[in-house]
Amino acid sequence: MRSDPRPLLPLWAAILVAIAGGAILDLAFPDVGWWPLAFVGVGASLLTLIGRSAGGAFVVGFAFAASFYLIHIVWITRYLGVVPWFALAGIETLLSAIGAIAIALAYRWLPRLRGGTWARLVLLPALVAGLWTARELWLGAWPYTGFPWGRIGMSQAESPLAHVASWTGVTGLTFLMVFVVAAVGEIVRLRAWRAPVRMTPAALVLAALVLVPQFPTFDAGTIRVGAVQGNGPAGYFDTREPYAVLQSQLDATAQLSGQDLDVLLWPEGGIDADPTRNASVARVLDRLSGEFDAPLIVNAATERGDQTFNTSMLWHVGEHNPVAIHDKSHPVPMGEYVPDRWFFEMLAPDLIGLIQREYTPGTNPPFFDVDGVGVGLAICFDVIYDDVIWSGARDGAEVYMFQTNNADFRDTDENLQQLAFARMRAIETGRAVVNLSTVGTSQVIAPDGSTVESLAAGVPGAMITDVPLRTGLTPAVIIGPAVQALLGWGIVLAFGVTGVFAIRRARSSAQG
Structure with a gap:
């Protein structure tokens, strides 16, 4: 031999x-x-x-x-x-x-x-x-x-x-x-x-x-989630008027008027202004939370000092808002920030010059307590990083809510590839996932990976779903x-x- x-x-x-x-x-x-x-x-x-x-x-x-x-x-x-x-x-x-x-x-x-x-x-x-x-x-x-x-x-x-x-x-x-x-x-x-x-x-x-x-994980009831896909001009290079993305989310949310919700979920980039600095946008969110008598989970670019973050916010009328925040843990290099910008500008100055934003990595946990229900979070590409997903489960997540914005990749395989990753996360953790995109495809995924409800890509829409909750950690976590x-x-x-x-x-x- x-x-x-x-x-x-x-x-x-x-x-x-x-x-x-x-x-x-x-x-x-x-x-x-x-x-x-x-x-x-x-x-x-x-x-x-x-x-x-x-x-x-x-x-x-x-x-x-x-x-x-x-x-x-x-x-x-x-x-x-x-x-x-x-x-x-x-x-x-x-x-x-x-x-x-x-x-x-x-x-x-x-x-x-x-x-x-x-x-x-x-x-x-x-x-x-x-x-x-x-x-x-x-x-x-x-x-x-x-x-x-x-x-x-x-x-x-x-x-x-x-x-x-x-x-x-x-x-x-x-x-x-x-x-x-x-x-x-x-x-x-x-x-x-x-x-x-x-x-x-x-x-x-x-x-x-x-x-x-x-x-197996253990049944812990349900949470009634309203998830809204506004299909607005949310791409980085989309031409739009001020507040156009916010308005598209509000228009699609109107379909849920009068419904009883436990939480209203909007996708990544669903607000094109910083509600922590823009009083008029903050009032819109207060009014919306009051209308549904439910907390909101929304997302926008926020500024603190001289740093910018891709931030998910828990918002509830009558509270000091945002009630809680989670900043994206892994901003995308060459997309959401440019590492070693001085070097790459020497190689491709015109291309690097298109990327004006400089998001700072977040250090706060990917987890919200929503009226006693643990919600794990992942913002867009963070769904592919194990540490983000496992951290949410270990902190007590009973359900996951993934906010994403696929507008820069409309009509490509990226949307479906990312959705498959969300499905694997549901199976891996034994928890339901609400995977919500600005432009689709958005889905509610059961803990076994099956599809509960979905919205087609490229159209505005909203879902109301009694999403199952689970407790107990899988060996994977x-x-x-x-x-x-x-x-x-x-x-x-x-x-x-x-x-x-x-x-x-x-x-x-x-x-x-």
């Missing part, structure tokens, strides 16, 4: 397979959403990495990631053109290609240390899956706040595997999926089907993915940080140790 495998494909063929694999992986995400293709895409990538040198792994890893990201985030070009698209896809591709080198080295190093069949069928797939997962965590945290948009686990929002996320989190789901693919690859390479018992580890993991039910530490730093350490001993053994063999 060779400890150093030869490439399964010549480099030119591997590049073609990698490009096809990246495109196939994108099909697993909305708007197509053929979730089984995630396994095919991952398999194509691993096939091209087995036996590769570091340089070859970088090349095929680059081809795979470029194909995936250039398709997956093409919605960035909706207003900003090709430069930001190539820039973001480029950095994600470069980092992914570097991570591909580690996966290729795992295929080379581990069999030198443990060349037996069981090591090949268990330890090697675990190391490969861990390195893939660690790469996802790396991309989701760096540079700046990272961009965890292409995580394999997030592709499963409509699949029967999604329930596993309530036990392991999305990170653990990615690991298990890649483990199955890598194990099947080793079964084929070793022809292990001749001894069916050797397929047991992969079969057990696959059975767990399919058969493990969602972790409790052990999620530990899972990430194990599959991040733990795997990197294991990879490093494997490399040291594999290289020593190779040198000893050469000297012998």
Whole structure:
């Protein structure tokens, strides 16, 4: 048995397979959403990495990631053109290609240390899956706040595997999926089907993915939510008159007149003026809260001192308003602020000059107490950051209300991709989610991920929904940080140790 495998494909063929694999992986995400293709895409990538040198792994890893990201985030070009698209896809591709080198080295190093069949069928797939997962965590945290948009686990929002996320989190789901693919690859390479018992580890993991039910949370009643999608001119580059977005929200809210509500929810950017500084807007919110005799959860850009924040506010007539605030935890680099502006202005002054806002990251918790009901929050892209979601649950959230503004990405896949992430968060935490967009698609999602009610994109509308409340923390929320530490730093350490001993053994063999 060779400890150093030869490439399964010549480099030119591997590049073609990698490009096809990246495109196939994108099909697993909305708007197509053929979730089984995630396994095919991952398999194509691993096939091209087995036996590769570091340089070859970088090349095929680059081809795979470029194909995936250039398709997956093409919605960035909706207003900003090709430069930001190539820039973001480029950095994600470069980092992914570097991570591909580690996966290729795992295929080379581990069999030198443990060349037996069981090591090949268990330890090697675990190391490969861990390195893939660690790469996802790396991309989701760096540079700046990272961009965890292409995580394999997030592709499963409509699949029967999604329930596993309530036990392991999305990170653990990615690991298990890649483990199955890598194990099947080793079964084929070793022809292990001749001894069916050797397929047991992969079969057990696959059975767990399919058969493990969602972790149960506990019924805590309902909250009656009025959610309003104004469909106003809320895009960054939309032409509008002052207060036009606010007026569109008020017009759509009129549909709810006379209804009994526990809370009225507006989307991100539903107010185009700072109500903490604009007395007339504050009076409008007071009147609206008084009309429904209910608190409001609204959002606007706010200023405190010389800093600007993307702020969700709890507003209640008769109180010192806002009653509570939550500032967006992870403003989007190059969208909501420009890090190291001096540097990027030298590279693309005209493009960087378009981004005038400079939001400051918030430090207050993503949680409101709404008349005794715990409400977890995430503002727009914060839905993709695990720490925001888990923080809300640990603080006592019984329901989530996600406010977003997709106006800059109208008629693209971004809207549906983000909605799928919200669905995964409902399943992961065992809590209902009201995912409300300025322009749609907006949905109320049950704790099991099913759709309770929705509003179509591109039209004003309102929903009144008795949204279920849940208590009890899922294992994903409790052990999620530990899972990430194990599959991040733990795997990197294991990879490093494997490399040291594999290289020593190779040198000893050469000297012998």
